[in-house]
Amino acid sequence: MTIRLVIADDQAMVRAGLRLIVETAGGIEVVAEAADGEQAVATARRLRPDVMLMDISMPRLDGLGAARRLLDQPHPPKIIMLTTFDTDENLHAALRIGVSGFLLKVSPPEQLVEAVRVAAEGAALIDPAVTVRVIGSFAGRPEPVREPELGLTPREYEVLRLLARGLSNPEIAAQLYIGEATVRTHVGRVLQKLGLRDRIQAVVFGYESGIVQAGRR
Incomplete structure (x- = not known):
């Protein structure tokens, strides 16, 4: 179409x-x-x-x-x-x-x-470039929110952290040594559990919650 x-x-x-x-x-x-x-x-x-x-x-x-x-x-x-x-x-x-x-x-x-x-x-x-230089300027909290507080599994939390850094599904799959289909499943569950509309909101959430902080990997 x-x-x-x-x-x-x-x-x-x-x-x-x-x-x-x-x-x-x-x-x-x-x-x-x-x-x-x-x-x-x-x-x-x-x-x-x-x-x-x-x-x-x-x-x-x-x-x-x-x-x-x-x-x-x-x-x-x-x-x-x-x-x-x-x-x-x-x-x-x-x-x-x-x-x-x-x-x-x-x-x-x-x-x-x-x-x-x-x-x-x-x-x-x-x-x-926007992810690194602009989204990264969001002020993260000194103590990042942990996975139990978010209702996420450890794997979902890790996917969220990589998602918030702006990584694509193939890049996340390579980082975690899992298949892209599995990544898509985890991404969907993370967005649903946190009430996020899309990957952009996940990036914003990651920095504002302190899960990812500017200048840190």
Whole structure:
């Protein structure tokens, strides 16, 4: 099934470049473009796309405000935020409101395509640089929450710790010497037990709970 995508960015050349990348990959149709946040919200409400690529810095209404309006409504599109700067303070707020991805504009084209496809499937993807430099700036508690307090098994706790560091399922499988199918099962149970919507919320939870701390492996 073709993924219906809206691109929201105030720079026409950036929109053209993003359109070329995703449409060349196949299976993704850009149904509209928007030049500011207000236009992005109106376009999304009218066309109901599956996914939106949303620049965080736009006139009239920024990407964060546009995403908040859309995600507050029933059946919102999946939103992937784009930014030039991986230290933007708005990243924290964007992750908390439930976006489905966060990418730097310098990310490789294949990562952009993957993010769109992952979001359309209901999962989430964040740029590794964002995980390390921005998510890692969340203040962890001095004493991390332990697995019994969370209702997790030791293995689920370990999966959560690796998940919060931004590792993919294959990377977690390699770290723990288990199969990817087993990892998917553990990830699903962790998200369910903790009431988390997706991997991005798991990253935020990991740092805010002290399970993972900036600068520590």
